[in-house]
Amino acid sequence: MKRKKLVIISHTEHFRTHEGIIKGWGPTINEINYLSNYWEEVVHVGCLHQKPTPPSALPYTSSNITFAPIPAYGGKSIKEKLLILVKIPKIIAQVVKNVKGASEVQLRLPTSMGLFLLPLFSFFLPRRYTFWVKYAGSWNQDHAAFASRLQHWWLKKNLARCKVTINGFWNDQPTHCYSFENPCLTEEDIARGAEIARNKSFEGSYVFAFVGRLEDSKGVTRIIEALKEIPAEKIKEVHFVGNGHKTEEYVQQAYFLGDKVHFHGFLDKTGVHSILQQSHFFLLPSDSEGFPKVIAEAACYGVIPIVSNVGSIAHYVTQTNGFVWNKKGNTTYPEILNQAVTQTPKKLKELSENCIRIAEMFTFDNYKHKLESLVFCK
Numbered sequence: 001m002k003r004k005k006l007v008i009i010s011h012t013e014h015f016r017t018h019e020g021i022i023k024g025w026g027p028t029i030n031e032i033n034y035l036s037n038y039w040e041e042v043v044h045v046g047c048l049h050q051k052p053t054p055p056s057a058l059p060y061t062s063s064n065i066t067f068a069p070i071p072a073y074g075g076k077s078i079k080e081k082l083l084i085l086v087k088i089p090k091i092i093a094q095v096v097k098n099v100k101g102a103s104e105v106q107l108r109l110p111t112s113m114g115l116f117l118l119p120l121f122s123f124f125l126p127r128r129y130t131f132w133v134k135y136a137g138s139w140n141q142d143h144a145a146f147a148s149r150l151q152h153w154w155l156k157k158n159l160a161r162c163k164v165t166i167n168g169f170w171n172d173q174p175t176h177c178y179s180f181e182n183p184c185l186t187e188e189d190i191a192r193g194a195e196i197a198r199n200k201s202f203e204g205s206y207v208f209a210f211v212g213r214l215e216d217s218k219g220v221t222r223i224i225e226a227l228k229e230i231p232a233e234k235i236k237e238v239h240f241v242g243n244g245h246k247t248e249e250y251v252q253q254a255y256f257l258g259d260k261v262h263f264h265g266f267l268d269k270t271g272v273h274s275i276l277q278q279s280h281f282f283l284l285p286s287d288s289e290g291f292p293k294v295i296a297e298a299a300c301y302g303v304i305p306i307v308s309n310v311g312s313i314a315h316y317v318t319q320t321n322g323f324v325w326n327k328k329g330n331t332t333y334p335e336i337l338n339q340a341v342t343q344t345p346k347k348l349k350e351l352s353e354n355c356i357r358i359a360e361m362f363t364f365d366n367y368k369h370k371l372e373s374l375v376f377c378k
Contacts, residue, residue, distance in 0.1 A: 168312020197302025
């Protein structure tokens with residue numbers, strides 16, 4: 001039996017195509033398309049942007065999903081950030097309108113609108129539904145922005161009187177906060193990925209992949225500098241999937257790789273998975289993360305992660321299935337990368353085969369089971 005009405009409130013970017021079709025950020029839309037199988041009605045309250053639709057955006061595929069637009073907000077300048085103040089009434093009105101009749105409501109944080117939506121749900125809206133917060137950022141982030149710190153404090157103190165799903169497993173984790181893996185894979189993905197991983201060879205040169213926003217905080221410059229330090233014969237190809245305002249600068253920095261390097265821009269799930277299927281190593285020396293879904297997507301195909309120990313990444317990536325760079329340690333990222341590519345093919349094959357255990361935790365079916373057993377239970 002299906003549940004009645006699920007309302008999801010997020011700052012997920014949506015776009016209107018020239019044909020009038022609404023599309024949104026691919027990973028979130030994939031998740032909502034899956035969840036729509038278990039509710040009679042799903043409403044997604046999200047931001048509608050007036051800009052071109054990126055290739056990574058996807059449409060909703062179920063007729064029982066409704067997109068309820070709110071004004072896009074935020075930006076780099078102080079003026080752009082402050083404009084959210086004039087948009088607050090419209091955002092609150094859309095939220096209040098759509099939670100009517102809901103059986104379950106999910107608020108995705110941290111985000112700027114969490115500063116006024118958390119108090120709204122905590123003290124002002126009558127609650128005739130199951131309310132939970134999906135906290136997508138790093139639960140124990142150092143030097144977080146004020147807005148994120150405030151929302152983290154609010155949720156940790158349980159002022160919202162709700163269950164909270166978080167990335168990772170923490171020593172000081174409150175009892176109302178549950179460790180969840182953000183879903184991104186189907187059982188079919190797991191089966192296909194396991195077959196590809198079994199046939200992957202680590203003899204000879206390697207294919208490296210990065211997927212995400214092209215910016216220094218994601219470690220793009222670190223990656224390029226590290227690739228300079230390893231033997232050229234170890235590099236078969238390097239793939240950068242994503243975009244950013246410094247893309248052309250990175251292209252120039254990676255010029256020494258010649259035709260071995262490829263900057264693809266944003267790709268849809270099919271394009272990303274096509275690159276991961278042929279890759280050996282996934283590179284992500286970020287400054288800050290919660291847990292990027294793409295690590296699990298890469299692990300599905302036996303792609304060995306070489307990542308920084310931020311957020312909850314090191315809760316899943318260990319010496320048994322990858323390489324973790326301690327940002328505060330004495331070892332540099334180039335040294336970690338060199339350590340990885342000089343392992344024996346047998347050792348790399350073993351790490352690759354162990355990656356599938358990461359991927360299996362991030363399936364939609366596992367997510368649904370955890371919702372039923374931890375969030376929706378009395």
